[in-house]
Amino acid sequence: MMDIERIIATELDIKPWQADAAITLINDDNSIPFIARYRKEATGGLNDEILRSLNERLVYLKKLDERKRQILNNIEKQGKLTLDLEHQINEASTMVELEDLYRPYKQKKQTRASKARDKGLEKLAYTIYDQKLDHSIDKEAQNYINDEVPTIEEAKQGANDIIADIISDKATFRRFIRDITIKKGKISITPKQKDVSSEYEMYYDYSEDISDIVQHRILAINRGEKEKILNVKVDAPLENIRYFLEDEILINYSDNPEEEKYNKYTTNFIKDAIADSYKRLIAPAIEREIRTILTEVAEDKSIKVFKKNLEQLLMQPPITGKTVLGWDPAFRTGCKLAVIDEYGKVLDTAVVYPTEPQNKIEETKNVVRDLIKKYNIDLIALGNGTASRESEQVIVEIIKNTSVKYVIVNEAGASVYSASDLAREEFPEYDVTERGAISIARRLQDPLAELVKIDPKSIGVGQYQHDMNPKKLDESLDGIIERSVNNVGVDLNTASATLLQHVAGVSKKVANNIVAYREEHGSFVDRNQLLKVPGIGAKTFEQCAGFMRIYEPKNILDSTCVHPESYDTALSLLTVFGYDLYDVRNGGVNLEVDDVEKLAGELGVGEWTLKDIISELKKPGRDPRDELDAPQLRSDVLDIEDLEVDMVLEGVVRNVVDFGAFVDIGVHQDGLVHISELSDTQFVKHPMDIVNVGDIIEVKVLSVDYEKNRISLSMIL
Numbered sequence: 001m002m003d004i005e006r007i008i009a010t011e012l013d014i015k016p017w018q019a020d021a022a023i024t025l026i027n028d029d030n031s032i033p034f035i036a037r038y039r040k041e042a043t044g045g046l047n048d049e050i051l052r053s054l055n056e057r058l059v060y061l062k063k064l065d066e067r068k069r070q071i072l073n074n075i076e077k078q079g080k081l082t083l084d085l086e087h088q089i090n091e092a093s094t095m096v097e098l099e100d101l102y103r104p105y106k107q108k109k110q111t112r113a114s115k116a117r118d119k120g121l122e123k124l125a126y127t128i129y130d131q132k133l134d135h136s137i138d139k140e141a142q143n144y145i146n147d148e149v150p151t152i153e154e155a156k157q158g159a160n161d162i163i164a165d166i167i168s169d170k171a172t173f174r175r176f177i178r179d180i181t182i183k184k185g186k187i188s189i190t191p192k193q194k195d196v197s198s199e200y201e202m203y204y205d206y207s208e209d210i211s212d213i214v215q216h217r218i219l220a221i222n223r224g225e226k227e228k229i230l231n232v233k234v235d236a237p238l239e240n241i242r243y244f245l246e247d248e249i250l251i252n253y254s255d256n257p258e259e260e261k262y263n264k265y266t267t268n269f270i271k272d273a274i275a276d277s278y279k280r281l282i283a284p285a286i287e288r289e290i291r292t293i294l295t296e297v298a299e300d301k302s303i304k305v306f307k308k309n310l311e312q313l314l315m316q317p318p319i320t321g322k323t324v325l326g327w328d329p330a331f332r333t334g335c336k337l338a339v340i341d342e343y344g345k346v347l348d349t350a351v352v353y354p355t356e357p358q359n360k361i362e363e364t365k366n367v368v369r370d371l372i373k374k375y376n377i378d379l380i381a382l383g384n385g386t387a388s389r390e391s392e393q394v395i396v397e398i399i400k401n402t403s404v405k406y407v408i409v410n411e412a413g414a415s416v417y418s419a420s421d422l423a424r425e426e427f428p429e430y431d432v433t434e435r436g437a438i439s440i441a442r443r444l445q446d447p448l449a450e451l452v453k454i455d456p457k458s459i460g461v462g463q464y465q466h467d468m469n470p471k472k473l474d475e476s477l478d479g480i481i482e483r484s485v486n487n488v489g490v491d492l493n494t495a496s497a498t499l500l501q502h503v504a505g506v507s508k509k510v511a512n513n514i515v516a517y518r519e520e521h522g523s524f525v526d527r528n529q530l531l532k533v534p535g536i537g538a539k540t541f542e543q544c545a546g547f548m549r550i551y552e553p554k555n556i557l558d559s560t561c562v563h564p565e566s567y568d569t570a571l572s573l574l575t576v577f578g579y580d581l582y583d584v585r586n587g588g589v590n591l592e593v594d595d596v597e598k599l600a601g602e603l604g605v606g607e608w609t610l611k612d613i614i615s616e617l618k619k620p621g622r623d624p625r626d627e628l629d630a631p632q633l634r635s636d637v638l639d640i641e642d643l644e645v646d647m648v649l650e651g652v653v654r655n656v657v658d659f660g661a662f663v664d665i666g667v668h669q670d671g672l673v674h675i676s677e678l679s680d681t682q683f684v685k686h687p688m689d690i691v692n693v694g695d696i697i698e699v700k701v702l703s704v705d706y707e708k709n710r711i712s713l714s715m716i717l
Helices: 004-012 016-027 032-038 048-077 083-091 095-105 112-118 122-130 137-144 152-168 171-184 215-226 238-249 267-314 361-375 388-399 414-418 421-426 432-445 447-451 470-488 508-521 527-532 538-547 564-576 581-585 596-603 607-618
Strands: 186-191 206-209 230-235 324-328 335-340 346-352 379-383 405-409 648-657 660-664 671-674 696-705 710-714
Touching (some): 032 538, 122 152, 171 267, 238 267, 267 447, 335 361, 346 432, 379 388, 379 432, 414 432
16 A cells, blocks of 8 residues: 655655654644644654645545555455556555546446446447457347347447447546646636626636636636536547547557558447547546546635635734724614723723714714723724724724724624624623624734634635635634644633634633633633643643643743643753743743753753743743734724825735735725736735735825725835
């Protein structure tokens, strides 16, 4: 069977021993975040991204290996397993290749060929296929006439059906046809109804080489087909395929390479069978396979973009130590307000009506000013939904001549969360509308802690996410959430059960048990208390402890990402430099090591681990999100009518897609920087090579379409 370690090492460009070590750790039920952070010596420092790719390939190759065993066993039972076939099956590197080899031996439902075989026509078919007849097929077919096959034509038709089936089952034929169709074929699209207008009009008379079509276009036409607006088909290079099949199947009995001498009795019959086999059996299957391949590639690339966008969004810096007023804008039902203290606790709620149809602007100003004064509000978090622009104009007037600032918060998913069971459990005393305002405020204070409560597909940073394989998408996005949560770490005494269940090794049940233990026994002061929580044994503690933070602990190391298994090493290191834990508690220590390898040897620890401990003790409890751009704080409003061509503005990247980046420049309509306008100094293969979600950038206005609310921007200033 396959050497999985070697295959994975080659694919990921890592050493075989690294692949072997990682696979061993994964098979021993270690989580990816734990391996990436605390088992660097074992894997040679493989990071989270490589480990997740490795694990994905490991799962696939294990399934492939198991399928090979099943197929070999089934063919052996049929008594048809040859050494050559066994070798081909063992060497198959994909499920498609494997199933091609198995096709001739697979138990099939009733087909035209199987019915013909049941009538005893298989020998006739092979006699014709051998191409050695010295008399007509009609004469040969006469030998097969009986009650079940009353005529020569029926005998010949049955032979045709069997030969077509034989050709269709050839793995080499299918491989060639699939490959050449991908290389030279086209995707052709037409509308089901030409006169019906739709968002897919650009595809109403469209054709493109399969090898050139980009992933977002594939997902778009898939959606148009699903909505019964588009007809999509694969146009294969028929001449290439016909020449190939005839060249492979027809036997030329001439020794002269320039002279074609085929069997005059069987050649035309077999050519017809080839055409029938391709049109009836091979082409539909190959078209389905190619559409599946294109969709899977498109999904994988789009998921990659979605994952990167989501990670950038989750890793946006929190705004700490501020009292925030969450403002969920609306027209008829009023704007919902929620005051949140610096720890995320709800202090007050209100509803104001500054917009149509009530227009109670002065009353709104008085209510909000009273809240600002009563709770010393520092920031207003304004959702960017309906009535956001009208609310912003009122907010600017309210905070004029004060120190209060406002921030436009992407509220995508807030309504989904506020109506969820989770929100009801978290805020049973508040209604749906109030929870929306609470969510908007809290996602400004700590985006990661709040956004993990929302289905990532509802956050609004993907493209065509609702057209993808849900299982594949969910698994990929769950991996990004897990990576982000463990990269930052969680406050053991304030984290919600939803946040805790993304910590390495922690299940939903254990997360709920942690919260229940905290509510019953009070705040954690020691990481070792986790071992008293039901469901947390030695293995779970090993996996999760390093990612749990206690910010008022007995032992200051409990507020760092130093794992409890390395506490003795950390203490020894501090002793070498004349420090103790008291010095760490007072803001970190200065540890400059000239020879890490030598010191690691003296302390009996790996170099990777020692470097991580040194880094953490220098800045205990640091937040990796602090290195990224903070949210834009505003005090004035800009309207789309204020925009002029060539105006240069500062904006925030809200979403990155294959064809460009959408940028919030503060006018409630994100502008598009097309991929061609991202840089004039380098070729941009993908927008993510230049920008990421959350980046604060300078852009120039290229054009404004006031009627369609479209803004075209450029980063080429």
